[in-house]
Amino acid sequence: MTQSTPISLVISHDLGGLRLDQALQRMLPEHSRSRLQAWIKEGLITLNGEASTAKTKVWGGEQVLVHAQEKPEVSAFVAEDIPLDIVFEDEHILVINKPAGMVVHPAAGNWNGTLLNAILHHVPHANELPRAGIVHRLDKDTSGLLVVAKTLAAQTSLVRQLQARTVKREYRTIVWGQVWRNGKIDQPIGRHSHSRTKMAINRMGKPAVTRYEVLERFAVHTYMRCNLETGRTHQIRVHMQFLKAPIVGDPVYGFRSIIPLRAMTQTLRDFVQEFDRQALHAIKLGLIHPATNEPMEWQIELADDMKALLEAMRHEDPPLDDEEHFEFSEGPYLSDEDYEDDDELYDEDDSDLDEADLLDDGEDVE
Numbered sequence: 001m002t003q004s005t006p007i008s009l010v011i012s013h014d015l016g017g018l019r020l021d022q023a024l025q026r027m028l029p030e031h032s033r034s035r036l037q038a039w040i041k042e043g044l045i046t047l048n049g050e051a052s053t054a055k056t057k058v059w060g061g062e063q064v065l066v067h068a069q070e071k072p073e074v075s076a077f078v079a080e081d082i083p084l085d086i087v088f089e090d091e092h093i094l095v096i097n098k099p100a101g102m103v104v105h106p107a108a109g110n111w112n113g114t115l116l117n118a119i120l121h122h123v124p125h126a127n128e129l130p131r132a133g134i135v136h137r138l139d140k141d142t143s144g145l146l147v148v149a150k151t152l153a154a155q156t157s158l159v160r161q162l163q164a165r166t167v168k169r170e171y172r173t174i175v176w177g178q179v180w181r182n183g184k185i186d187q188p189i190g191r192h193s194h195s196r197t198k199m200a201i202n203r204m205g206k207p208a209v210t211r212y213e214v215l216e217r218f219a220v221h222t223y224m225r226c227n228l229e230t231g232r233t234h235q236i237r238v239h240m241q242f243l244k245a246p247i248v249g250d251p252v253y254g255f256r257s258i259i260p261l262r263a264m265t266q267t268l269r270d271f272v273q274e275f276d277r278q279a280l281h282a283i284k285l286g287l288i289h290p291a292t293n294e295p296m297e298w299q300i301e302l303a304d305d306m307k308a309l310l311e312a313m314r315h316e317d318p319p320l321d322d323e324e325h326f327e328f329s330e331g332p333y334l335s336d337e338d339y340e341d342d343d344e345l346y347d348e349d350d351s352d353l354d355e356a357d358l359l360d361d362g363e364d365v366e
Contacts, residue, residue, distance in 0.1 A: 006067050013060030020047060021054035024064070031068070044069065076106035077127065082118035087145065087298050092154040092291045094123065094133075097300050098146050100277045104137040115146075123150055135159050136231060141249075143303045144171070144282025149290070157290035162231065168286035171226040171236055172215075172302055174279035174309060175245040176254070179222040182213045185239040189232040198252060199234040201242050208232045210239045218313040220263045221248065236280060248309070250278040264316070271312040279306050 015023040025033045037054045039045050044067040085097040103110040119132045126132040133149040135158045149155035161167050190205025192198035209229035216223040226236050241253040286297040
């Protein structure tokens, strides 16, 4: 945030008896009360030359100096010299291997250090494009391939391909439990009925289809390939929860306290407990090039942290017999009525959900 010229005020006598934050809200209606309270707490507002609290009573005649801060969103779309792992680039598109931990688009709690900021530095003219050419997103803690348009024509083409569901996207994930067969999840996804930052299986939601294939099965985990036919917010994470095989490390749609510690060695316990993001990686991306109309496809290596987690699982002793398998039933994980409002579990990457969907049909890739 940048600081503007301080505002000098005198509390009027008709506001006598109010708290400082209440009086200031009436005198500065362009600023929210919560913002004024934050400034008071940060020492950016002084009362008669001294720091105060939001609850301090005023009686009229007090001198107030407000060091107003520019709203962070005003300066969010600025170029930042952030390294990019570029898989492919020409004059039309940019394909990036996004690391876990990087937010794609600025939003509340993440106004800088985002992929958009990095793109504006790498492609200066991207500031002339809607959302700097971004046409789909990955969650903050999902790694892997993502395409960005460098021209308006390319952006229009990519958006249409996403809407037509012709963009091919393959993910790799590690989930809890033993999934025994390949399959398809066709369940609509919409906003959670109680939490605005969470998605859920919702009969009133938008169609969502995920195909999954078992690649390796371990004592208490399964390594899977997921292909998206649609691209809803948190689609794979919500669908894996519905399958009753939530993704390892997922803080929102994963386990609470059902981790089968007795079924794992201490080495694997340590790996799982130290894995600090959802084990989800966008490994393959295929599309029609916007300018040449040629089909193109890219595939990258699995993320290093997921490779290490898989190696730890491969060194586990297999279960002795079928009775010792850690397995979920095939029923849904929870019904809409069973969900709990767990806002305290969310971190800043979920603020990404406050943004309107990038495409008219809600296309917003995992």
